[in-house]
Amino acid sequence: MRERDGRLAVWGIMALLVALHFYVRPRLFAGRAAPDFLLVALLLYAMRTRPGAAAVAGWVVGVTVDVLGPARFGAGALAHTLVAWLASWGRSVFFADNVLVNAGFVAGGLWVRNMITLMASGSTSADLVTAATLWSPLQALSTAVTGTLVFILFRDLLAPRGDR
């Protein structure tokens, strides 16, 4: 029963992040450094589940991203699949329920996602360099801050099951 409540709470937080992504972000943030709430939700899920399920969730999120902004269909799906897998696997290797570690996961995940997306969509080297050195670090920072706030606000609900 308790485990079921915990799962419901996590799904509730994810629904909140999806609403933030599609309703609050367009109202409050503009530009390429805007935080990506959808990626925070994906990583949150990936860090709590098995790598296979994380990969599937990443693929679904990636297809959604491709449908809404298709520079090249499939690029987002590939990037999100790999990032979700790496997050799930990485969490089992570098495990520590620490705010900084979680922020690092989110920031690193976003930077890697952006790089894979750009490479898979046939971007020029200029786009890659700009994204790698300017826009992706800025977006990674804003997304990591967002992710950290989520982890702090819902720390009890997001703690590993054994700790609750």
Added chain:
Amino acid sequence: MRHLPDRSPTRRDALLLTSCVVLSGAALITPTSLTQSLANTLRATALRPVVWLQERAVEGRTSRSRFQALEAARDTLALGVLDRSALQQENDRLRRLLDVGPRLGMPFVGAEVLHQPVPTDGRTLLLSVGWEDGVRQYDIVLVPEGLLGVVAEVGPRSSIANTWAHPEFRVSGVTADGAVLGVVAPGASTLATDAILEFRGVAYRDTLDVGTVVVSAGLGDVYPRGIPIGQVIGIRQEQPGWERVYALRPLVNPGIVSHVLVARPARAPSPLIPGDSGGS
């Protein structure tokens, strides 16, 4: 250290990852026409609620933060219209004298730009209007400053526009005085700071001053003549005796634009359509 169940990848996990990667790879190599129709279907069905939600959010943002800017723009336009009515009358009179028909209008619809937080946003943009609003493929996308791009794919309630930053973007350009013709394309630069356009194919004998405005030339049946595209900022490269390529600073930034006009210029009927090819 806290205890978590063992999550090292199993064979099942590897199989799921491989399946997802293969599906993504297949999508990458599938012809664009197929993937775009799939994307259109998903936007109009499963993802319709999130597109609707984002449209409401962008409308809300526009109505709040940009109200004063829009009011100022409307006042400027009102002044312009006052001047225009005299010109319009004069133009109509001259056309009657020369027995020339009335100038064809350019119907348009307003659209919100639904930006996505992905690095390729700005190259393609999701617009909040589709064929139910009268939008068709190859309609042009404008803002008051100039040309933003062209509609590449249309769904029932949304569409995808390729902006000038898209690698496949091309438009025939001409200087504002009509003296020099060329082709405008995104800059093929390796420098990270160069988000510019190139004005290619300019004859070596023609020289353009810095600050010269380049507008669409009206060749090619997609872009009408006279839409501002960019401003010359220097010579990009030259082949002595043959041609020069000029660098243009685009007049529109696709990354921050929030409201656009989707317009359909009057086009000549296609000779490939039976019945349009002539007749008595």
